[in-house]
Every structure is written in C-alpha cells, then in structure tokens.
Amino acid sequence: MADTPDFQFLRNIPVALSRYLPTFLFRDTSFSDTLSTLSHEHEVQRLTLTDAAQQAFVKTATWGLDDWEEFVGLEHESADTLQTRRNKILMKLAGVDSVTVPFLTRLVNLYVADGQAVVIDHPDTYSIEILHHGGQVLDYDGLEDAINTYIPAHIGHTLLTYTKGRLVVYAAGIVRGCKTMRIGMTLQPNNKISPTPLYAAGAIIHQYHKQTIQAGG
Incomplete structure (x- = not known):
C-alpha cells in the first residue's frame, strides 16, 4: 500500500450529475433544482470519504492523529503542529534499536x-x-x-x-x-660650464629699383 495514496476513488473532480443526462431535461426548473441539490450531496459524500480515508495514514491524518497517538502511547503539546505530531508518531512506529x-x-x-x-x-x-x-x-x-x-x-x-x-x-x-627613474641630488650645488661652440646665422638682402623709359617719334 502506498504511503500517500491519491484518494481519488471513483472520481477526483466535483460531482455534477448533469453531465450524465440530456440537456433538454434542465428546461424544467424543478428538475434542474433537484439535480443541483443531489449533486451537492454527492460531492459532500465524496469529500467525506476522502477525508476519512486520509486518517488511516499518518502522513495525511489530521483529526485522526488523536487515535494514532493513543495507539502508540504519545501525548502532544498544545503548541505542536500537525507535522510535528506526525513525525513523533512515525518515529514511535519505526522503533529504535x-x-x-x-x-x-x-x-x-x-x-x-x-x-x-x-x-x-x-x-x-x-x-x-x-x-x-x-x-x-x-x-x-x-x-x-x-x-x-x-x-x-x-x-x-x-x-x-x-x-x-x-x-x-x-x-x-x-x-x-x-x-x-630615480634622479639623485646633492645638497652642495656644483655648477660647471663646459666649452660650447657658438653658431651665428644671417641673410643678405638686395633691394632693386625698377625704372621705365618711354620714347616716341
């Protein structure tokens, strides 16, 4: 048996009896209302069966945990969550050598x-x-x-x-x-002038005068 069954039973969707009957029947208001009531009651039964089946398994039990704790001889604190209570029951069932x-x-x-x-x-x-x-x-x-x-x-x-x-x-x-680059320096200045050739440059500029002589006969 699986540890966490799916609890689907015959169906896993909300009950709707109308899906099994021809649509023309719902033209009658009285019939339609009656069918809706029956569908609701069937759905309540489906959910009740699922909830009851879940109590048979520690991992899905809720209100059934009281019976499980009584079975294994445990008491729970008011602050214990459902998961905490389940874990304690599972460890008790497993036993410890x-x-x-x-x-x-x-x-x-x-x-x-x-x-x-x-x-x-x-x-x-x-x-x-x-x-x-x-x-x-x-x-x-x-x-x-x-x-x-x-x-x-x-x-x-x-x-x-x-x-x-x-x-x-x-x-x-x-x-x-x-x-x-490190450039060292001394505290005593030492200036030394080395002989250096001198260069001079110049330019000669010529000026020209233009004269025009005209002659006639």
Whole structure:
C-alpha cells in the first residue's frame, strides 16, 4: 500500500450529475433544482470519504492523529503542529534499536522539507553535526526535541545551515609597462660650464629699383 495514496476513488473532480443526462431535461426548473441539490450531496459524500480515508495514514491524518497517538502511547503539546505530531508518531512506529547515523539522518529529515539533511559523526569529540539547506527546516523546536529524545546525553550536536550555489566571476584589466627613474641630488650645488661652440646665422638682402623709359617719334 502506498504511503500517500491519491484518494481519488471513483472520481477526483466535483460531482455534477448533469453531465450524465440530456440537456433538454434542465428546461424544467424543478428538475434542474433537484439535480443541483443531489449533486451537492454527492460531492459532500465524496469529500467525506476522502477525508476519512486520509486518517488511516499518518502522513495525511489530521483529526485522526488523536487515535494514532493513543495507539502508540504519545501525548502532544498544545503548541505542536500537525507535522510535528506526525513525525513523533512515525518515529514511535519505526522503533529504535540503537541510535546510529542512518537512524539520525532519517529522524532529522522528517523535519526538513527537501529531505537532504546530512548527519556527520565526530567520535573524537563526542559530537555530531547536522547540515541542512537554508530555509528547509519545518519545525526547529520539534527537531530539537526529537534530537534530544534519541541521542545519548553525552553526545553534543550542532545545527549548521549551508547553501549550495554556483558563482562565476569575470574580471578584466589592462597590462601596462612602466619605468621608474630615480634622479639623485646633492645638497652642495656644483655648477660647471663646459666649452660650447657658438653658431651665428644671417641673410643678405638686395633691394632693386625698377625704372621705365618711354620714347616716341
């Protein structure tokens, strides 16, 4: 039998008896009203049967959890959520021969939404680490109570949240070359004039006068 059946029974959609009858019958107002009432009552019965069937399974039970707790000998606190009560019943039904890492892993994942929590044992320090993804714990108080109920008193535990992700970093830059020159200086000035050739340049400018002579006969 499946842990979480679909509870569909004969149908999984709201009851509408009109779909099984010819449409001309609904021209009669009295007949149409009667059929609507019957459809409603059939739908109530369908939902009632589904709700009753859900109580036979711990993972879907609601008001039936009282009977489950009485069966396994548990009492619940007023602040316990439905999920917390279900987890306690499931652990009680599973039974515990010895507290091992696989057992604790199953226990912890009853309170973790994605079921991916990991338990790491550290025998040298008498402690365990419980790693889980962030935002996945359904009930921290219930988880703490479950851990404290089953692990020995001399074993410490730490809850660690971690998040997996992929990070890509792109970087760019320009490579530049540079040369550093150090120019030393002395405190005593020392001016020395070295012989230097002198160069001179000039230009000769000629001026011309233009004269025009006219002659006639």
